[in-house]
Amino acid sequence: MRTVVVIPTYWGRKKENFFKEGDIIYDHATPVDTEGTLGRMLESMKILKKKDFKLVILVCPTTREIERKVEGKVKKIVKEVNLDVETYLFTQKILRKIKRFGRNSNLKENILSLLNLKGYANVRNMCLFASQILNADISILLDDDEVIENPDFIDIAREFIGKRVYGETVYAVAGYYLNKYGNYYDDVSMEPWMTYWNRFGSKSKAFDKIIGCGPRLKHTPFAFGGAMVIHKNLYQIVPFDPNVCRGEDIDYLINAKMFGFNFFLDNKLSVKHLPPPKTHPIWKRTREDIYRFVYEKAKIDSQYEVSNMRMVSAKDFFPYPGEFLTDELEDKVFKTNLLLAMEYLSKGDVKACQESIKNIYLSVYEAIPKKDPFTAYRRIQKDWEKLIDFALEHKRELRKIVEEANLFKVDISVDEKHYEKIDLNEKKEILKRMKEFKDFNDAELEKIAQMSSIKAYKQDEYIFKEGEEDSSFYIVIKGCLRIVKYNERNEEIVLADICSGGFLGETAIVNERHQVNAIASEFVELLFIEQKDLDLLIKDDPNLGNKLLFIFLEKLSKKLDKTNRLFQGNYILGSSSLSDMS
Incomplete structure (x- = not known):
């Protein structure tokens, strides 16, 4: 099967002046004057027995000001590693050329707006779109802060995709993360403020149930964006939702299920996840979780009967993320942030205490989507299908644009x-x-x-x-x-x-x-x-x-x-x- 492996890599300004107002915010953007984790990931891929795939690296700078410098940095890393795989850089420059071609071909602006490398969901959509341009049967999504340890990773990733298992065709396979200790649990310690926000406990229950026991392949309520295998029959229909601020991976699983596609987790498909230390304070990370869960709950709650879709409920995603998508979410947010505020106050951190209290206010008055997220997503999905149709109709022209950034292509002339x-x-x-x-x-x-x-x-x-x-x-x-x-x-x-x-x-x-x-x-x-x-x-x-x-x-x-x-x-x-x- 024609396979494309896609790795987004996120880069920010130099360390001493890393962030300016208006920059795109990512968890672990690498300062452009450091090496980051991309080289480590590419080096780890040298152990792969099968290299019969195309590799696409999505270059995602936090600001246009550093685009050229970041592109040069990534190109240097790729050349130095010299992985024996045909490798493409998918950059803002390439994307602008595609958008210009689309505009000249009378593609509507609402469809062109999906061609976007800003924000996690948009980046994931460009992973899929790049796979489409390269004519992939399957797209394997990875991240640059991972390490591949199994030489058979590619074979395992492709083993079930597109085949019938338990009377159902497999169009999406989820792998899972191993932490630095080699197990699949989140590397965190429980604290008192987590009493009502036991996200990690909920995840552990789900991981034990889905990853930790047989059979090898089974339906899963969760997925990881850096360990996904998606068949073209799915990615041509279902896009990531650009309106979700975080948790785009599980949100994608929810979207797929609404369109009749189930994700299967393969408990042999793992990558080691070695992210840099988190720098954001707990109140901020909790706020991001509040926004994502409130949004996903609103999407589920706003469903209505549609002929080509199926209704889903929070119970379909138990124990995780389902336990955070029920009517108890508001109570969880209130109690959790009250405890977190008290903890900050006991340490004398008044500012963080205030921000924790503010989380409660935001969950009620700001996080709830102003527009019906289900209807909004349906419009996005229709536009996505039109974008895919456009890519199919103009595949040669789009391929020509992408080939400009093929780092290892040798232009052979025929004498x-x-x-x-x-x-x-x-x-x-x-x-x-x-x-x-x-x-x-x-x-x-x-x-x-x-x-x-x-x-x-x-x-x-x-x-x-x-x-x-x-x-x-x-x-x-x-x-x-x-x-x-x-x-x-x-x-x-x-x-x-x-x-x-x-x-x-x-x-x-x-x-x-x-x-x-x-x-x-x-x-x-x-x-x-x-x-x-x-x-x-x-x-x-x-x-x-x-x-x-x-x-x-x-x-x-x-x-x-x-x-x-x-x-x-x-x-x-x-x-x-x-x-x-x-």
């Missing part, structure tokens, strides 16, 4: 004259290396070489298109290509991946018009034989001609047999290509 001059002996040697031609003698290989030609194609270049007339047989000498069809949304559906030594074009035997598209997935060299030349060979040398024809017929028969078996199984289109069809 057609070079391939025209390839001599007979070189073509014979190519054929000799292929197991299908091991029973052919030198004279036979020379005849085949005489009637063959070699061509090269750059990444994403068409070898042939659906509907074109072509009676050639192709053998892949180098590289990989994909066989695709397009659905009604102009979305690429991969039917097969064919790599070195693979054959294609056998259907020319029965149909001269191609029924599919063949596209180079990377730089590809092909040896091809035209059917008219094969027909002449059969006429002049029936034994050799039929011997060669039999190879193509045998390949065609095997492909048809594989196709039948795959469709008889419980595969779904998009979750499994008819891979290895060589």
Whole structure:
């Protein structure tokens, strides 16, 4: 499955002047004059056994003033780590180019507003949008303050996605965080003010129930934004909600459930989470939690019947976050902040005491959304689908923009004259290396070489298109290509991946018009034989001609047999290509 791994990285001003009024606020933005945690995360990815994915790093500065400096910093880190993976930087500069193209294509402003790298939910949406532009079947969301410790992480992440489990197709898999001690609990100590705000106790109950026991894969009421695996069938429909200030990960799980998608937690899918120490005071962190829970509760409470959605309740998310989404929330906020204020007062911190009392006021008069959040989210969701449709319609133009920030792409030019001059002996040697031609003698290989030609194609270049007339047989000498069809949304559906030594074009035997598209997935060299030349060979040398024809017929028969078996199984289109069809 085509996989894109996305890592947002957050950067702020220099340490001595880290924050100015108007800057975007993130928990752990890295001062631009320090190294931060991104390099550590990328280094940890070197242990991965599978690196067959594209990596996107979303560069998120807290202010436009430092954009260029941050982009240079991130680029330097990526180059120094030199992870053997095709890596893209998704920056404000790239996003502005996409918005300009969208505006020139008459995309409405309400849709363009979703193209935003400010705030956690918007950043997560750009993770999904970047995955869409890169044609991903699945998007793996990670964070830059994590470390991967399992070499099989990518295989585990993809193991269930898009497949049927317990009679249900899995479109979202949640992993979980391990702390510095290697366990899944939050690294906190209980304090008296937490008596009525036992968020960590509630989370521990949920973690023990979902992570700590079998079966391995099960429905989950919680998810972590830095350990999510999302199938395109989900991310093309359900966006993160830009109106939620914090907790965008669990809010996304709630949104997904409203649209009929369940998250499954895989208790083998973990990352080590090593965030920098928290710097905000407790009253401020509590305020952020109040705003998120009040918002999510209001969204659940404001639901109404909609034909393509299902009603959810706080109980669907018990014990966590459900226990903070009930009518008891107001009482929890009141008692908790009263205790917290008294604790601050006992320490002589009058300012913090006042801010804790203010939390109670804000929970009643400011945190409650002014507009119905359910209806507001439905509008966002409709705009998101239009944005995805736009991306599908203009995928080549958007891909071209994103490729500008591909840090490891080598621009390979195809020298057609070079391939025209390839001599007979070189073509014979190519054929000799292929197991299908091991029973052919030198004279036979020379005849085949005489009637063959070699061509090269750059990444994403068409070898042939659906509907074109072509009676050639192709053998892949180098590289990989994909066989695709397009659905009604102009979305690429991969039917097969064919790599070195693979054959294609056998259907020319029965149909001269191609029924599919063949596209180079990377730089590809092909040896091809035209059917008219094969027909002449059969006429002049029936034994050799039929011997060669039999190879193509045998390949065609095997492909048809594989196709039948795959469709008889419980595969779904998009979750499994008819891979290895060589």
